[in-house]
Amino acid sequence: MSISARSFNEWLATAGLPDGASQLSKLLGMKRTTLHNQRIRGRIAVSTVIAAARAAHLNPLDVLGAFEPYAALGQERKPVTDAELLSQxxxxxxxxxxxxxxxxxxxxxxGGVPMAPIPFDDSVRNWLDAIDPGGIRQHISEHGGIAPSNLSTQLAENRLDPALAILASRFAGVSSANGLVVAGMVTDQEADWPLYGRENALAELGDVELIDLVSDRLESLRRQTKRKIDAENAAVNFLETLG
Amino acid sequence: MEILFFVVVLVSAVLTLTRIPGLSHSLNQSIFLSGLCAAVAFGLMLPAVYAFVDGLFLRTNFTDLFAKLALLLAINILVCEIASALRNPRVLRLTAGISGKTILVLTFVLALILFAFTDTPEASPGLGAYIDDPLVLAYNTVIVAYIGYLGALLIGPLLRDARTPPQRLRQVASALLAAGFGLAIVRAVLMVAGLAIDGLYDFGQILSGITALLVIAGLVSAWMALRKYDTSRIRQSALRIG
Structure with missing residues (x-):
């Protein structure tokens, strides 16, 4: 769900950012035509608002929360749960x-190997599975106005519309900002996730739980790898037969 | 139309030549054969060539039968290769399998019988001058309907492949092949449904030429794709992420 260009322009003035498309696009690191088109259509993409917030040295979640569709993000944020940390x-x-x-x-x-930055392959799906109290996908489809197949496509592409992420968070009773973190729209620091939260959650896991986690991840890796290899073999066969 | 057919002959011949280097490694033999048959089929349809070759036979327009046999072979071989490339067992069974070969033979036998009953005293490529004769029309329709049948078998799998990432050039190849076979279906439907429309034959011949060019463009894209996407690189471990 995008944000009205009028509200965005008003916010730009309060944040002290330039209003001109050329200057603003340069500052946000995006194409001038993309920004111009969003303004012409009257709908500003969430990613643009986030970039503008960062350019103004403001927390993107606080800024997004100032706009009507994302008011939930501006409200008090709950701490991230261990299940969410482990999903990442x-x-x-x-x-x-x-x-x-x-x-x-x-x-x-x-010991020196850093953890994979968020997002990584399947980080959105892992998060949704971790917070699911039962029937979360159905809830998103019914209340978010998205067909189950389109939701599956988003998850397969490791993304989730911000509005749907907030819907899922509310349903699961977790912080509204976390869906935006796992989809890579905002960083874990911006969402006030604890420093070394993922490392600590891993360290606190019992041996059996750790093996279960590895087993889950490897099962998922096997599925993805098999799909990838099948697609690659099909491509090689196509090219070698007709090429 | 003559120019269009000449262009088809030219690009078919060039495409066929690009497949020669692979022959020594048993690569592209079928595509080479298909390209050769297509070049012969369209080459025979050029009026000057047609008149010369037809002069060698006692029966007038016997050349057209050869051209159509070459065309059937070209397209059958090509469709079998595409079905094999797409790993589609259903299409393979209905083209290269016993049922597929039976349909091909029956089509040609039917065309042969219809041709035997036609009376065409003057040489005319594709028997275009006699298209108002129901027997000639039926003879041409049989061939076009068979090509339409092959197109109908392939279009679904090709469109699916054209939507499958990641190799863009391979997707383009599938899309061009799908467009070509889609036109072949349109041509067959027009021929079967629009029997009485004047000038439909000429329009259909133009569609055939465009179909051939689209299919050849698809094969050229596949040829370029094989060289662009090094298959040994594709085959490296799927687990590598950095």
């Missing part, structure tokens, strides 16, 4: 942690 652990992170837990020499050599 990639299979590489989980494997590194498992190996480090198994042998101390591995822990020494892998």
């Amino acid at each position: 652990v990639s299979y590489v992170d989980a494997l590194v942690h498992l190996m480090s837990r198994i042998r101390s020499d591995f822990a020494l050599s892998l």
